[in-house]
Amino acid sequence: AETMLKVENLSISFRTDEGLITPVQGVGFEVQAGRTLGLVGESGSGKSVTTKALMKLLPGNAVIAPETSMHYTTKAGSEVRIDTLKPGSRAARQLRGGEIGMIFQEPMASFSPVYTIGNQMMEAIRLHKPVGRKEARAIAIEMLDRVGISHPAGRIDQYPHDLSGGMRQRAMIALALSAGPRLLIADEPTTALDVTIQAQVLELMRELQRDLGMGMIFITHDLGVIAQIADEIAVMYLGTIVERGPTREVIRDPKHPYTQGLLRAIPSLDHLQDRLTPVPGDTPSPTERPKGCPFHTRCAQALVGTCDRKTPDEVFPSRGHGVRCWLHDGNGRSVA
Ligand code: SF4
Numbered sequence: 001a002e003t004m005l006k007v008e009n010l011s012i013s014f015r016t017d018e019g020l021i022t023p024v025q026g027v028g029f030e031v032q033a034g035r036t037l038g039l040v041g042e043s044g045s046g047k048s049v050t051t052k053a054l055m056k057l058l059p060g061n062a063v064i065a066p067e068t069s070m071h072y073t074t075k076a077g078s079e080v081r082i083d084t085l086k087p088g089s090r091a092a093r094q095l096r097g098g099e100i101g102m103i104f105q106e107p108m109a110s111f112s113p114v115y116t117i118g119n120q121m122m123e124a125i126r127l128h129k130p131v132g133r134k135e136a137r138a139i140a141i142e143m144l145d146r147v148g149i150s151h152p153a154g155r156i157d158q159y160p161h162d163l164s165g166g167m168r169q170r171a172m173i174a175l176a177l178s179a180g181p182r183l184l185i186a187d188e189p190t191t192a193l194d195v196t197i198q199a200q201v202l203e204l205m206r207e208l209q210r211d212l213g214m215g216m217i218f219i220t221h222d223l224g225v226i227a228q229i230a231d232e233i234a235v236m237y238l239g240t241i242v243e244r245g246p247t248r249e250v251i252r253d254p255k256h257p258y259t260q261g262l263l264r265a266i267p268s269l270d271h272l273q274d275r276l277t278p279v280p281g282d283t284p285s286p287t288e289r290p291k292g293c294p295f296h297t298r299c300a301q302a303l304v305g306t307c308d309r310k311t312p313d314e315v316f317p318s319r320g321h322g323v324r325c326w327l328h329d330g331n332g333r334s335v336a
């Protein structure tokens with residue numbers, strides 16, 4: 001598959017009154033056309049900050065480290081270095097307008113309160129499809145129907161505040177997909193939905209992904225959702241990716257003690273709707289990131305004198321399956 005996004009060595013710091021904090025450190029991943037990368041981790045792991053950097057939506061006190069590179073290939077086939085783009089620039093706005101779409105937990109971040117749902121969707125549709133208003137309206141009604149909004153022909157002329165929370169969430173997903181993004185970043189978009197609607201929305205997203213060849217980054221703390229939607233998985237802990245690889249392989253044969261803990265927390269993979277419960281112990285804050293392996297304060301397998309002193313590099317137990325843990329040696333073999 002064609003690589004549309006390649007992120008290497010991404011580090012992000014914030015200047016704060018308490019000094020410099022670094023919520024993302026040395027992160028790398030790729031997204032292929034028509035495929036989904038699942039970013040998993042607890043809150044505070046750096047998932048959302050990572051995607052804000054891709055959208056050029058980091059706050060003013062953020063600093064992207066100079067060794068970072070983020071390469072994106074546009075619909076037209078040209079290369080954009082996202083890391084060096086100016087946040088408020090025309091190029092950054094173009095990227096968010098027609099190339100990279102985002103859906104959030106909070107739908108009002110996407111909608112303008114002063115226009116109807118339909119007008120906002122039709123505008124998004126007509127930006128990338130040469131259709132008249134009537135046809136755009138028909139497409140918008142169909143999209144609303146597909147995300148599970150009943151009586152869409154009536155709903156389309158309502159304002160965002162007229163809809164209930166759950167319905168607004170689904171309308172936001174329809175709005176984001178209306179813009180025909182090449183890369184969609186979805187930040188826990190289905191967390192607030194009930195299980196049936198969630199399954200419908202995930203299925204719709206996959207269908208549209210196949211139709212449009214859209215790449216997707218799906219952020220969640222719910223490993224069950226990841227198993228349903230992601231081709232590749234990247235597990236984040238305290239701002240680094242501790243394990244990544246093909247979803248099926250990582251779930252079948254997790255190498256990192258943190259990933260193993262997350263998977264044990266799911267009673268059975270037959271019950272994919274079960275929420276992930278955190279691994280015992282609290283995640284340290286990014287301001288007091290432990291020395292050595294960031295997970296050593298919670299790891300039952302930690303090697304005293306090694307894990308608390310030295311940071312493990314990424315090794316590859318098998319092709320495309322990477323892990324950062326001292327239990328695996330440079331050839332990817334288990335050493336414990
Ligand atoms: Fe545990 Fe050590 Fe592996 Fe970190 S490097 S996950 S502390 S065994």
Ligand code: MG
Pocket residue numbers: 043044047048
């Ligand atoms: Mg978040």
